[in-house]
């Protein structure tokens with residue numbers, strides 16, 4: 001599943017190439033992958049590509065509707081303009097091979113002949129045509145994303161004070177904080193020196209302050225490296241981001257801590273793999 005840095009990476013890349021393009025055709029090859037009537041978008045010019053939480057939002061000039069895109073487990077967006085390509089999301093050979101492929105679900109064609117392919121092997125992802133005003137009521141708008149200005153130290157402190165649950169579970173709760181997934185939460189807790197199982201009400205203000213800085217830093221590192229690629233695709237050379245080369249504790253169980261002699265341990269917390277250094281994290 002792509003996390004915020006992976007989604008932000010493809011958003012930035014698509015914004016460079018899609019803004020100003022006019023749609024001439026939309027083919028929906030799998031009904032489940034596109035909600036709404038795509039015909040209403042013909043002749044529309046793309047105004048902006050934004051993101052809130054892990055959802056990409058495509059808006060149009062003089063139009064109240066927008067298209068939201070969630071890549072889920074295996075979704076990918078590939079823009080093709082002659083020899084030029086922009087690929088993001090789940091990294092597979094479809095990033096570079098001829099399209100469409102058997103995983104292509106939706107194809108947008110622009111009036112200059114360029115195309116945007118939405119590929120999704122397992123069909124959990126979606127494109128939805130929605131009213132902007134309705135969409136703003138969606139729960140993802142009720143909390144700040146970790147890279148938003150309103151994700152402050154105070155905001156984090158107040159969200160943690162209200163519960164007694166393990167810190168990691170609260171940080172992953174998208175109804176409290178937007179955009180942290182399993183990779184970056186493990187690494188942020190390591191950077192802050194806080195054990196994932198610590199109960200939130202035991203955290204001192206000083207620790208929350210350190211944690212806030214660590215979260216922002218780790219997410220920005222993820223964006224800097226273009227996100228992380230799932231390990232089973234790393235061998236497809238050159239595909240995907242490279243944050244996996246910089247994991248601090250995530251997927252490093254049994255390996256030496258980057259800061260001390262201890263070995264990284266793995267436990268399950270809330271059903272998810274959880275990684276920490278027993279010496280550096282308290």
Ligand SMILES: [Zn+2]
Nearest residue numbers: 257260277280
């Ligand atoms: Zn350590």
